Amino acid sequence: MTTDSNSFPDPGLRTRLLRAGRNPAYTGGSAVNPPLVRASTVTFDNTQHQREMRAARGHDRVFSYGARGTPTTFALEDAVSELEGAYRTRLLPTGLAAIGMTLLSYLQPGDHVLLTDSAYQPVRHLSQQFLQPYGIEYSFFAADGSDLQAKLRPNTRMVYAECPGSLVYEMCDLPALAAVAHAHGALVVADNTWGSGCQYRPLALGADVSVMAATKYLSGHSDVMMGTVATTRAAWEALAARCDAFGMTVSPDDAWLVLRGMRSLAARLQMHEAHALQVAHWLQSQAAVRTVFCPALASHPGHALWLRDCQGTNGLLSIELLPGTSSAAVDRFIDGLQLFGLGASWGGYESLVTAAHMDQARSVTDWSARGPVVRLHIGLEDPSDLIADLAQALENLRPVES
Numbered sequence: 001m002t003t004d005s006n007s008f009p010d011p012g013l014r015t016r017l018l019r020a021g022r023n024p025a026y027t028g029g030s031a032v033n034p035p036l037v038r039a040s041t042v043t044f045d046n047t048q049h050q051r052e053m054r055a056a057r058g059h060d061r062v063f064s065y066g067a068r069g070t071p072t073t074f075a076l077e078d079a080v081s082e083l084e085g086a087y088r089t090r091l092l093p094t095g096l097a098a099i100g101m102t103l104l105s106y107l108q109p110g111d112h113v114l115l116t117d118s119a120y121q122p123v124r125h126l127s128q129q130f131l132q133p134y135g136i137e138y139s140f141f142a143a144d145g146s147d148l149q150a151k152l153r154p155n156t157r158m159v160y161a162e163c164p165g166s167l168v169y170e171m172c173d174l175p176a177l178a179a180v181a182h183a184h185g186a187l188v189v190a191d192n193t194w195g196s197g198c199q200y201r202p203l204a205l206g207a208d209v210s211v212m213a214a215t216k217y218l219s220g221h222s223d224v225m226m227g228t229v230a231t232t233r234a235a236w237e238a239l240a241a242r243c244d245a246f247g248m249t250v251s252p253d254d255a256w257l258v259l260r261g262m263r264s265l266a267a268r269l270q271m272h273e274a275h276a277l278q279v280a281h282w283l284q285s286q287a288a289v290r291t292v293f294c295p296a297l298a299s300h301p302g303h304a305l306w307l308r309d310c311q312g313t314n315g316l317l318s319i320e321l322l323p324g325t326s327s328a329a330v331d332r333f334i335d336g337l338q339l340f341g342l343g344a345s346w347g348g349y350e351s352l353v354t355a356a357h358m359d360q361a362r363s364v365t366d367w368s369a370r371g372p373v374v375r376l377h378i379g380l381e382d383p384s385d386l387i388a389d390l391a392q393a394l395e396n397l398r399p400v401e402s
């Protein structure tokens with residue numbers, strides 16, 4: 001509201017305290033990073049302005065209420081759209097929330113979704129917890145996409161891929177998969193957390209929607225949770241409408257941190273890749289290690305597709321130990337590592353290790369005959385230190401003399 005200062009008495013101190021310093025004026029240059037804007041209430045110049053903004057926010061990005069985003073979350077949305085080659089992006093509180101919101105935005109009771117066998121494991125739990133009770137059918141297709149055509153049902157409305165896949169990095173031919181799905185009238189969603197926009201770009205390869213756990217490489221410092229959903233123009237409205245209906249937003253402080261993390265994303269990934277390859281080649285020469293999983297290795301089944309579709313690899317490596325290695329020996333190996341934190345979420349600057357239970361993580365591929373799998377995240381430490389640490393911990397795999 002505008003006030004006529006001539007007819008309005010000077011406000012008292014309590015009132016002035018509430019009004020002072022809210023729009024600081026200054027001369028000088030600009031900060032490199034955008035300002036952090038926190039908001040719930042947004043005020044307007046007058047009733048007409050408020051009406052116009054309310055009318056516009058259904059289709060345009062308008063700063064109208066904290067739940068609809070703030071200039072800080074808009075800045076991160078724009079950066080992610082640039083990274084993903086997307087029309088626009090929505091931010092969600094976690095990567096898993098981004099996946100859940102994506103399923104919720106494009107599927108209805110009576111629909112069927114085909115999920116990749118290599119999906120991030122909690123997606124299986126989410127499907128059981130939410131899809132099934134809400135009358136949405138789901139089933140799994142092979143991680144390489146080879147059985148996709150045969151598994152389509154008349155009501156298949158979505159094909160959900162993750163490439164490279166969780167834990168052992170299976171590759172699928174996303175353009176071919178998208179052609180099959182689109183011919184059937186199904187939407188293609190890809191979990192792009194592995195590629196993080198730098199190493200893989202699903203939207204350019206035919207996906208309609210790309211989801212990332214920004215918790216991982218985008219934030220890059222293991223101290224913030226965030227998910228992103230980036231879409232083509234055609235897929236945008238359904239997602240935006242659902243996110244608005246559910247009041248989905250993220251803290252501007254978290255958005256600011258992720259945006260800061262993204263400035264060094266490409267540089268960090270380059271270093272993660274170089275270190276991981278050095279460690280991978282060393283691991284390949286170890287007798288206790290049967291397989292090293294990394295799509296950048298020529299021995300990986302998805303290597304040709306990786307060469308064609310990816311711009312690089314990241315810090316993730318998994319190893320299959322010799323079949324018959326006891327779970328006690330695997331524990332001794334993991335517990336013996338000094339420089340690797342024991343933890344599941346990756347993408348920070350530090351090295352991590354965790355056991356991967358492939359029998360629980362796959363339903364199409366049978367892993368029962370294979371050795372135990374351990375996942376490593378190779379961080380920015382000196383790779384020769386990491387190799388020395390792995391060398392001493394691998395000694396723990398030898399049977400204990402009694």
Ligand SMILES: *Cc1c(COP(=O)(O)O)cnc(C)c1O
Binds near residue numbers: 226
């Ligand atoms: C970690 C991860 C997620 C989930 O992200 P959160 O932020 O931990 O919820 C989703 N997909 C993949 C591939 C992941 O690795």
